[in-house]
Amino acid sequence: MHILIIEDDKQAADYLVNALDEAGHNVDHAGDGEMAFVMCDSSEYDVLVVDRMLPKMDGLSLLRKLRDRGDMTPALILSALGQVDDRVEGLRSGGDDYLTKPYAFSELLARIEVLSKRKIVDDTDTLITVCDLKLDRLSHKVFRGDIKILLQPREFRLLEYLMRNAGKVVTRTMLLEQVWDYHFDPQTNVIDVHISRLRGKIDKEFEFPLLHTIRGKGYILQKDSVD
Amino acid sequence: MQRLRKLFSVTAVRLTVLYSLLFGATALGLIFYVTAGTVTLLKQQVTVSINDELKEFAEIYEEAGLNGAISALELRSRAPGANLYIVSNPSGEILAGNVLNLEAGVLNNIGWTYHPFSYTRFDTSKSAEYRALARVVELPNGMRLLIGRDIGEPEKFRNLIFNSLALALGSMVTLGFLAWFFVGRRVLKRIDLVARSTDRIMSGDREERLPISGSGDEFDRLSVRLNSMLDRINLLDEGLKQVSDNIAHDLKTPLTRIRNSVEASLAKESKTAGHRQALENVLLESENLIKTFNALLMISQVESGSSTAQMAQQNISEITADIVELYEPAAEEQNFQLRARIEDDLKVNGNRELLSQMISNLIDNALKYGKSTTSDSSLIEVEARSLKGRVVITVADHGSGIPDNENGKVLQRFYRLEQSRNLPGSGLGLALVSAIAKMHFASLALKDNDPGLKVVIEFPV
Numbered sequence: 001m002h003i004l005i006i007e008d009d010k011q012a013a014d015y016l017v018n019a020l021d022e023a024g025h026n027v028d029h030a031g032d033g034e035m036a037f038v039m040c041d042s043s044e045y046d047v048l049v050v051d052r053m054l055p056k057m058d059g060l061s062l063l064r065k066l067r068d069r070g071d072m073t074p075a076l077i078l079s080a081l082g083q084v085d086d087r088v089e090g091l092r093s094g095g096d097d098y099l100t101k102p103y104a105f106s107e108l109l110a111r112i113e114v115l116s117k118r119k120i121v122d123d124t125d126t127l128i129t130v131c132d133l134k135l136d137r138l139s140h141k142v143f144r145g146d147i148k149i150l151l152q153p154r155e156f157r158l159l160e161y162l163m164r165n166a167g168k169v170v171t172r173t174m175l176l177e178q179v180w181d182y183h184f185d186p187q188t189n190v191i192d193v194h195i196s197r198l199r200g201k202i203d204k205e206f207e208f209p210l211l212h213t214i215r216g217k218g219y220i221l222q223k224d225s226v227d
Numbered sequence: 228m229q230r231l232r233k234l235f236s237v238t239a240v241r242l243t244v245l246y247s248l249l250f251g252a253t254a255l256g257l258i259f260y261v262t263a264g265t266v267t268l269l270k271q272q273v274t275v276s277i278n279d280e281l282k283e284f285a286e287i288y289e290e291a292g293l294n295g296a297i298s299a300l301e302l303r304s305r306a307p308g309a310n311l312y313i314v315s316n317p318s319g320e321i322l323a324g325n326v327l328n329l330e331a332g333v334l335n336n337i338g339w340t341y342h343p344f345s346y347t348r349f350d351t352s353k354s355a356e357y358r359a360l361a362r363v364v365e366l367p368n369g370m371r372l373l374i375g376r377d378i379g380e381p382e383k384f385r386n387l388i389f390n391s392l393a394l395a396l397g398s399m400v401t402l403g404f405l406a407w408f409f410v411g412r413r414v415l416k417r418i419d420l421v422a423r424s425t426d427r428i429m430s431g432d433r434e435e436r437l438p439i440s441g442s443g444d445e446f447d448r449l450s451v452r453l454n455s456m457l458d459r460i461n462l463l464d465e466g467l468k469q470v471s472d473n474i475a476h477d478l479k480t481p482l483t484r485i486r487n488s489v490e491a492s493l494a495k496e497s498k499t500a501g502h503r504q505a506l507e508n509v510l511l512e513s514e515n516l517i518k519t520f521n522a523l524l525m526i527s528q529v530e531s532g533s534s535t536a537q538m539a540q541q542n543i544s545e546i547t548a549d550i551v552e553l554y555e556p557a558a559e560e561q562n563f564q565l566r567a568r569i570e571d572d573l574k575v576n577g578n579r580e581l582l583s584q585m586i587s588n589l590i591d592n593a594l595k596y597g598k599s600t601t602s603d604s605s606l607i608e609v610e611a612r613s614l615k616g617r618v619v620i621t622v623a624d625h626g627s628g629i630p631d632n633e634n635g636k637v638l639q640r641f642y643r644l645e646q647s648r649n650l651p652g653s654g655l656g657l658a659l660v661s662a663i664a665k666m667h668f669a670s671l672a673l674k675d676n677d678p679g680l681k682v683v684i685e686f687p688v
Contacts, residue, residue: 102513102517154552180549182583182584183580184583185518186553186554186587186591187595188594188595190557193559193560194556196556
């Protein structure tokens, strides 16, 4: 994936470039907003990682300018400002996701992968299929092979999100944000239990499991088990 | 000079000077207008009457010749309050009339002499000088006839107006200055007092307040306001101080643990497994630190009220039900029974995210501290209902509860009960709940659930 890191702090930028490079991505770096604006014009990127506070042109202005000229490259905003209002402002300015510093790299990586334009599933598809698992968004029915699976409404949304991002790691906070629309961290690990309930319905008593846990990172929905 | 400059910098004094100047200018204008008007009117009257008289003399002259005219003139000049009459030869020597002598050149000037000139009258014993306007005509034989009118009386009247106006104006300005000098000094004194108090406050005396004279004047009213502002600032300041104390105490501890872990690992003879364990410790500790930091920032932001922009009508029934649904599986797994009784469509004005987090924190707490000591399955009851129009949210557990004497303290940041210090947690959960409740103008009560804790949050109507 071709990623542009827009970050003025040298150390933070180097770390990101190296880490994303190791994760197998092709990474460019811009030190300020104006430079990033020019680079976005000359190259095609899959994801932008934008620091909010930048010299010359701040991250939000950069995004607004990019969106104004029709550049809809998915953008993840990185910021030390993490309150509800800040996030709302960031997303309104054209950001597609918002991550507060300090962050875990695995969280950033997972979010970048999910943001990428190279979606496996089309948003407009009403029928999502992963392996032998089928989800019909219109009739709200789920099948694994020929067996109908009954899900609660929230479980359905959880599964839909996992299937939509099949093959990619999704973290607990991503699930909390996308499925439950909460941006705080509950002290109790509530997501794990929801996942294991879902697993009990879609994986238990089937030939092979689809929903895997990746320790310390999150979950992934795919046929092959990880490591 | 210094004092004078200082006095002049007082607004009241400056205003007085400005008003005096404005009033003075207007009054002067008025005086000039009135006097100018008087003079013009006077000249017109004099002109008309002198012209009339000349016409009469011309008629007499035609009928009775020079001698007739002179005798008519002599007659008139003796009448009381008469005009001025002079008949002179071409060289200006006075031959007849009632004027002894007059300003040189007036007689030579054939026509009008409009500027008042001085003269001495024949018939008055005093040789006082009078002022008059006059017209001189040349008679056919080269002799000159002057007819003039004294303008002494109107002039006196004009001077009287001028003088009295000037006097009134002068005394008004003086009185104004005197009054304002004392008032201004009083104002200055009050301001000096206030300035001294502010100096003391700035130099660190937080308890100092602005003086109040008790007269209830505008200075008192201002001081009362400023004093309550100072009280509020003090309160916020104390909150800030408490936060920095908290940071010092409760954030340094995990930092020390991180440091120790790294040091211990570095001291060991390189063994990869040991390093890995140490790094994992460091990561875990720093994650906890970040969480604590975020919670602290969240509390201060909520307390300062800066997220009130996001307030809107919320369906608290749905918010509560969603959180219960989120926690239900986790509760069940930990052998809790999470029971919800939620009335439909309860509305409060607030922030969805914060309200969700508030209820989430309460259920978190109940899961952490609400383990029943007597039964296997502990019950947590979550309630949302309407009580006389007020929305009441209750979260109750059957754990060991909070001792009465620590009831207020658990709402403070980082405060943890003695028996729960070994459990994971930051001691910020209830502090955030309290801040969020306050932001929503809701009351928060910690009650004894006998056994257990019952948290009751009551929203305003």
